[in-house]
Amino acid sequence: MSLQELLQQIANGLVVGSVYGLIALGYTMVYGIVRLINFAQGGLYEVGAYLGVFFFTLMGKFGLQYPIPAVLITLVISMTLTGALAFVVERVAYRPLRNAPLLAPLVSSLAMFFLLISVVQVVTGAEPLTYPSVLSPAPLHLGPIVLSPTSLIIFFAAILLMVGMQQFVRRTKVGKAMRATAANREAAALMGINTTRIVSLTFVLGGAMGAAAGILYGVNYGTVTYDMGEFGGLVAFTAAVMGGIGNVPGALVGGLTVGVLSSFASTFLPNQWNEAIVFAILILILAIRPQGILGERVAERA
Amino acid sequence: MSLLRVSDLRVRYGAIQAVRGISFQVEEGECVTILGANGAGKSSTLRAVAGLHRPSGGSVTFGSQVVTGEPAHRIARSGISLVPEGRQVFGTLTIRENLELGGYVQSASANGEALERVLGIFPAFRQRLGALAGTLSGGEQQMLALGRALMTRPRLLMMDEPSLGLAPIVANQIFGILTEIVGSGIAVLLVEQNVHRALQVASRGYVLELGEVVLEGTAASLLADDHVRLAYLGHGMGEAE
Amino acid sequence: MSLRSCPRVLAALSAAAVVAAAAATVSLSATVAAASSPFVIGFANPLTGSEATYGVSDEHAVNMAASQINKAGGIDGHKVKIDACDTQATPAIGVACADSFVSDHVNAVVGFFNSSISIPASGILHKADIPMVSAASTNPTLTEQGFKNVFRVCGTDNYQGAVEADFAYKILKVRRVVALNDEETYGQGVASFFGQSFKKLGGKVVEDEGIDADATDFTSVLTQIKSISPSVQLIEFGGFNPAAGLLIKQARGLGITVPFISDDGVIGPLYYQTGGQSTVGTYLSSSPTPQNLAQGKDAIPAAKTFLQQYVKQFGQPTEYAGYSYEAVEVIANAAKTEHSIAANKVIAGLAATHNYRGTTGIVDFNSIGNNITPQYLIYKVQPGGGNKAYWNPNAKSKS
Numbered sequence A: 001m002s003l004q005e006l007l008q009q010i011a012n013g014l015v016v017g018s019v020y021g022l023i024a025l026g027y028t029m030v031y032g033i034v035r036l037i038n039f040a041q042g043g044l045y046e047v048g049a050y051l052g053v054f055f056f057t058l059m060g061k062f063g064l065q066y067p068i069p070a071v072l073i074t075l076v077i078s079m080t081l082t083g084a085l086a087f088v089v090e091r092v093a094y095r096p097l098r099n100a101p102l103l104a105p106l107v108s109s110l111a112m113f114f115l116l117i118s119v120v121q122v123v124t125g126a127e128p129l130t131y132p133s134v135l136s137p138a139p140l141h142l143g144p145i146v147l148s149p150t151s152l153i154i155f156f157a158a159i160l161l162m163v164g165m166q167q168f169v170r171r172t173k174v175g176k177a178m179r180a181t182a183a184n185r186e187a188a189a190l191m192g193i194n195t196t197r198i199v200s201l202t203f204v205l206g207g208a209m210g211a212a213a214g215i216l217y218g219v220n221y222g223t224v225t226y227d228m229g230e231f232g233g234l235v236a237f238t239a240a241v242m243g244g245i246g247n248v249p250g251a252l253v254g255g256l257t258v259g260v261l262s263s264f265a266s267t268f269l270p271n272q273w274n275e276a277i278v279f280a281i282l283i284l285i286l287a288i289r290p291q292g293i294l295g296e297r298v299a300e301r302a
Numbered sequence B: 001m002s003l004l005r006v007s008d009l010r011v012r013y014g015a016i017q018a019v020r021g022i023s024f025q026v027e028e029g030e031c032v033t034i035l036g037a038n039g040a041g042k043s044s045t046l047r048a049v050a051g052l053h054r055p056s057g058g059s060v061t062f063g064s065q066v067v068t069g070e071p072a073h074r075i076a077r078s079g080i081s082l083v084p085e086g087r088q089v090f091g092t093l094t095i096r097e098n099l100e101l102g103g104y105v106q107s108a109s110a111n112g113e114a115l116e117r118v119l120g121i122f123p124a125f126r127q128r129l130g131a132l133a134g135t136l137s138g139g140e141q142q143m144l145a146l147g148r149a150l151m152t153r154p155r156l157l158m159m160d161e162p163s164l165g166l167a168p169i170v171a172n173q174i175f176g177i178l179t180e181i182v183g184s185g186i187a188v189l190l191v192e193q194n195v196h197r198a199l200q201v202a203s204r205g206y207v208l209e210l211g212e213v214v215l216e217g218t219a220a221s222l223l224a225d226d227h228v229r230l231a232y233l234g235h236g237m238g239e240a241e
Numbered sequence C: 001m002s003l004r005s006c007p008r009v010l011a012a013l014s015a016a017a018v019v020a021a022a023a024a025t026v027s028l029s030a031t032v033a034a035a036s037s038p039f040v041i042g043f044a045n046p047l048t049g050s051e052a053t054y055g056v057s058d059e060h061a062v063n064m065a066a067s068q069i070n071k072a073g074g075i076d077g078h079k080v081k082i083d084a085c086d087t088q089a090t091p092a093i094g095v096a097c098a099d100s101f102v103s104d105h106v107n108a109v110v111g112f113f114n115s116s117i118s119i120p121a122s123g124i125l126h127k128a129d130i131p132m133v134s135a136a137s138t139n140p141t142l143t144e145q146g147f148k149n150v151f152r153v154c155g156t157d158n159y160q161g162a163v164e165a166d167f168a169y170k171i172l173k174v175r176r177v178v179a180l181n182d183e184e185t186y187g188q189g190v191a192s193f194f195g196q197s198f199k200k201l202g203g204k205v206v207e208d209e210g211i212d213a214d215a216t217d218f219t220s221v222l223t224q225i226k227s228i229s230p231s232v233q234l235i236e237f238g239g240f241n242p243a244a245g246l247l248i249k250q251a252r253g254l255g256i257t258v259p260f261i262s263d264d265g266v267i268g269p270l271y272y273q274t275g276g277q278s279t280v281g282t283y284l285s286s287s288p289t290p291q292n293l294a295q296g297k298d299a300i301p302a303a304k305t306f307l308q309q310y311v312k313q314f315g316q317p318t319e320y321a322g323y324s325y326e327a328v329e330v331i332a333n334a335a336k337t338e339h340s341i342a343a344n345k346v347i348a349g350l351a352a353t354h355n356y357r358g359t360t361g362i363v364d365f366n367s368i369g370n371n372i373t374p375q376y377l378i379y380k381v382q383p384g385g386g387n388k389a390y391w392n393p394n395a396k397s398k399s
Ligand SMILES: Nc1ncnc2c1ncn2[C@@H]1O[C@H](COP(=O)(O)OP(=O)(O)O)[C@@H](O)[C@H]1O
Pocket: B013, B016, B017, B018, B036, B037, B038, B039, B040, B041, B042, B043, B044, B045
């Protein structure tokens, strides 16, 4: 592999990885607060992508031609709606089971995931939908690397959202309440924090991040399919575990790492192996460094 | 009218009856202690009052409000602060963030003033505001938990075994601060295993056994009580300290 | 009786009703047969679902052919009757259509559109000795099973791959290419015949790789291609959308500018929707549409008539409508020449079809039932997503 190809594969991996990182953020935030792997996240990502197509196309019909405002408005509307859906997911699939054994909410979140995907499949008739192409396909040359303008924008938008979310959690009052709830839910309640609402909010934000990922993915690749949530959800989960589940910056690091790794993997293996590779990475992390790249060892918290 | 009135409070965990219908009061500005052996139901009582555990019966009245069964964050906002057993500081957050969260319900400016006031009580934290709470020693964590609870100027401060597991010298410091707090007019409900010290700070006390109040009275009367002396102070009649 | 068992009773009742109705139909058709039995052509196509646009257009064409034959007196007095069955593009359902044709004793079958259905269905019709003419199934296997009853008026994937190779080598004059496929029967077929033919012509296939049809990110494989790109002059892809659209879009995004050619599975609006601007100027091989066959200096007279009549009744036909029409005509022609509607006679008549001039050009069945004069055109994608016929391998003059 030449140096140029190496750099190009890394760049490709970073673009995909930034989208995975955004989805992973949803897993990691919810896990951080309620110690639950919310598998519905993959479904929310997909629903967000489909809502995106819908509103994006709608705006085209109303004559909004300028791509960037159209993408921004689509992002805001779809993130809001998907966030609302995540709110419902929390109410229906998590809250009634929060005192049940851990397996119960895990299974119900998995059920939610399949439900969301099936609904998309039924509503759209399992047909792939396409995002209107918004930017010129003319490639940009960045030194030895060539990227489409869309992928470059996708990458920076994803990073911006992730860094923004991180700053929100670090600096704002609500963000601090979220971290307090994650660190010690009872103590947080004793501070006057409505932890039930914080849990809801976390699901909502996670869902909104998933939707953003779905839209960015759709804008980048131009096509969304009813089963995109399966692979996307799996890869992002791996990314979250890799970065250290529960760790917000870890989602970004994990997403980018998984993106680059799978980009390399598919140069050496046919891309039918993609899913196998992702699982292999997941198993390796769990075996070698279960706490992930940035994760603390669980024992330290106890 | 009492500041806190608890009547016929019952707490159960499944089949286990931890608190079996106890009643007690705390007056405005008063320091009251609840004494009892391990497992007597002291923590359960405080947790039920604070809203962390829903009582299975009885009522809790704070000021003029009945707060029985309200969620913890509401009770906290009404002016009751609990420093829970085992401190429960936010280990992954900094000292500053822990203190700021103590004043979560108040405005940013009020919180700024409160921080100054609390740092006045615990000057050692001033230099270490950026340190993670998880890195502090047990005594420091207890101070932080107390400081965090004081950020809102609660009308009632409840403390669950603040000296547990601390070196005597550190425990002394804590009790010193507690005395100051009581002096400042904040009502305190104190649960302690260190009966002697507790009865020095408190003006009244209740003795809990197997979830029931078996004895109550002024600090002096409890100190003089044979049962208390035998069971909790570890020495018999007439033995002066 | 509890309320819960009511639906079951209802089901039993309705089943009984269906059986009774079926019995009535059988006895009815028996009496009609005595007068002049109809010539029943089973027609199986996807009439609902994502491929229904094609299926329904074909159904119109088949009905049009039947009514025209009937207007002209039928087949020696036997009226042509179409027995339509919806395959939903699903093999299990399509095979059930074949079973129903057998139990209905149809005289011939036009179908089943998807190769994945035509192949298993042909086995069932073979056992029952029912003649079958496919109008749209291009997988070579269909006619390679040794079934005497199976024919097709459309072309085959290998022929399509060969046309692509011809075009790449002779017209674009490229010598070193990459052939990709989606690892599914159809795409692999086109790509491998493209590669074989291209090598035969003297060209070199630098890389030959399968990609995951369900994936959406092909940048890895494209980056590899790009790293050897000075020597790659063309990318060929055998498969479907959205993979093709994504592939070309990502290729152009990576700065890969060489020509791109793909196939019949790709041509259609979804290609431009997924690939956008990047698809403009790419080439697609495909059977000619009825519209293509009816225009230009190579226009086929029968195609012109068909198009006019079709448009008048149903609007624009889709790609295989002309072939579907042709299939009915070829079957009727076989029965007429043999003066019999007996299955073995119709099969013999079909096998003897040579130089039949119809709506899609000339039909000439070889020993295994393939039409040896299929038409394939190379289209070029236009700005806005339209496809323009760009090269016709059968035309003497270059367009
Ligand atoms: N979460 C719980 N689940 C079940 N039993 C509990 C729980 N917490 C306390 N108990 C039981 O309730 C009784 C009172 O406990 P606690 O209130 O912690 O006593 P104390 O604080 O006086 O030591 C004990 O028998 C204890 O085992």
